[in-house]
Amino acid sequence: MDRRDFLKALSAGGAAAPTLLASTTENAKAATPINVVIVGGGMAGATAAKYLRYWGAKLKMDVRVTLVDKNAKYVSCILSNGVLTGERTLGSLTFGYDKLVTNYGANGALRFIASEVTKIDTTAKTVSLANGQTLGYTRLILAPGIDFDYSSIAISWADPTMTMQKALDALPHAWKAGPQTTVLQQQLAGMTNGNRLVLTIPRAPYRCPPGPYERACVIADWMKLKKPASKVIILDANPKIMAEPVNFGKAFAGIHKNYIEYYPNMQLQSVYIASAKSKTVTVSDTTDPANPVTRTVGAEVVNLIPPMMAGQVARNALANGGLTADKRWALIDERSYESSAFPGVHIIGDSISSKQPKAGHVGNQEAKVCADAILRLESGLKPFDAPVTNSACFTPITIQGPISAIPRCRSPRSSSAWTTCSTRSRIATT
Ligand SMILES: Cc1cc2nc3c(=O)[nH]c(=O)nc-3n(C[C@H](O)[C@H](O)[C@H](O)COP(=O)(O)OP(=O)(O)OC[C@H]3O[C@@H](n4cnc5c(N)ncnc54)[C@H](O)[C@@H]3O)c2cc1C
Structure with missing residues (x-):
């Protein structure tokens, strides 16, 4: 994809056809390093790390990403029901971060740290880790998933x-x-x-x-x-x-x-x-x-x-005005996933309050919208006004027959409920 195609993508919008910035290289702000710390290397956080680096490099922006997860390896919930019945092993659903760092971390611009984030100071813009490190950030992305109540x-x-x-x-x-x-x-x-x-x-x-x-x-x-x-x-x-x-x-x-x-x-x-x-x-x-x-x-x-709620690290960081009334979920602007109460802090994935379902596929899309918005914001532009995310759901009903698949889509700005945009649904019958 060349620069002209990027500009076309910008006008197309949407997470499925990711949008990119117009004249970032000419923008003075884009010349200074943008340090993004991402808390949580799951479906949402790891995707944000990739696209900040991938799109940032295409746009010649100096984006430096530090991805932090308390576990060195990620275990996917997706397909984990198959482990219960012996169709899958947990090992087959376990992934490391080496490839992500190798593919998108040239010159140390994407690093992964395995440590728990214990404290976030949104005034000083620092993140404290259990291993004793303190990381400063230009922008922070919180993607810690859920906790149980x-x-x-x-x-x-x-x-x-x-x-x-x-x-x-x-x-x-x-x-x-x-x-x-x-x-x-x-x-x-x-x-x-x-x-x-x-x-x-x-x-x-x-x-x-x-x-x-x-x-x-x-x-x-x-x-x-x-x-x-x-x-x-x-x-x-x-x-x-x-x-x-x-x-x-x-x-x-x-x-x-x-x-x-x-x-x-x-x-x-x-x-x-x-x-x-x-x-x-x-x-x-x-x-x-x-x-x-x-x-x-x-x-x-x-x-x-x-019952569930946003991961604790997000609830702690956003406690003073950044959560829903029941204190469970993060309040964000779905054009940028930036906190309504804490500028410079973005929240993606299962931790947010949204009509979008809490799904890995959706977290992936939110991460792309968020990465796009951060690149725009750091270039002095506004986030794209009407991002669209979608979710495809493949649901096993029986191994003795076919599966069902219902892709859904909606605009985060729409107030309507999710609608089925196309259906390829097959269900086994006896
Ligand atoms: C049985 C099951 C089946 C599913 N099937 C599907 C499916 O088919 N399709 C689909 O789209 N979705 C599916 N999902 C949902 C999907 O797994 C979640 O929506 C998705 O994982 C959410 O992504 P996330 O990045 O928000 O959170 P997670 O993937 O949970 O990632 C959060 C990460 O943050 C880290 N973390 C948390 N706190 C800290 C801290 N303080 N410091 C450092 N790291 C921290 C965690 O270690 C974790 O790695 C399924 C879920 C389940 C349970």
Whole structure:
């Protein structure tokens, strides 16, 4: 792509056809180094690192990026449901940062540091790391993903040697791919044929709207072969299936009807661990909100997916005016992903408050819009006014048949709900 093509891309706009700057090389501001620190090397943060360097170099801007993640290797949640059923290994979903640094870090202009960010000073524009380093920045990108909030769930146990940490490990969310994915896989493998798995879904917004329903389907599919007398009980805090309701509704009522029971409006209240093989889940059934009913379900395995909020480092940094009223999500301008309250601080990925779904594909697009906006802002221009992001969702329903795929798209500036822009949906039928 030559300079003329870049200028064309600028007028086209959108994250899918990334926009670039017009006359940055002539701009005096662009001549000084732009130091960007990115906190979190996941789907969103790593993409921002790449595109700041890639587009910055094309535009002859001196952009220096420091990407910081508390882990030296990244484990992808995408496809991790396949680990539960033995179709995948966690190793196949684990990635390092060497290639990113080699391909986009000429002369040390992109470096990766494996350390936890412990403190951010938005006045001094510094980031403190657990390894003792302090990094200064021109602009900061926060992409720490999500944290879990167990505060509304009472968890208790019979075993006097149990601790809260052990109890949480015994009730794995497996919603950050890693050790908990392995725990849930082992619990499934060891499950008594005929016993139940309870899967709880928190109120939206949560990471990966179709993910819990997809998980129920792949586990049900696996049960047919490995634990044919067992069942998945879905206790959904939401009033309905939150993504692809037609596909999942058909799957629950059709191909998986003997293996999945789906219950909406079930607010999780407590879990009691009688033993490793016996747990009791209590919910408030709010189908009639005026008359909530307490219900209990026994299960051998409980996949407890708790309510979510932005990663702690973002909540700490933005606490003074940069968060939603419930203090869970970062408030940003979707043209630049810059904080509404902290100029120079951008937030991307699952941590933000947005009508866009919390998905890796969307985080990737947000990162590109953000990188484009930073290059523009540092050149004295305004961010592109109408960026468009989109999300494609590939949802396995059964390995015995095809998969469904529903790409969705919307403009972040539109107030309407997500709409299906094209459908290539296929669902297996028995
Ligand atoms: C089962 C499952 C299936 C999914 N399937 C899909 C799918 O098919 N398609 C799709 O698009 N999305 C999917 N998703 C969602 C997707 O994984 C997330 O939306 C995506 O990972 C969000 O990207 P992120 O960069 O915001 O956060 P993450 O990818 O979680 O990255 C955050 C990074 O920040 C780091 N970090 C956090 N705090 C600090 C700190 N203080 N210091 C340093 N580093 C820190 C973490 O170590 C982590 O590496 C799925 C999710 C799940 C759970």
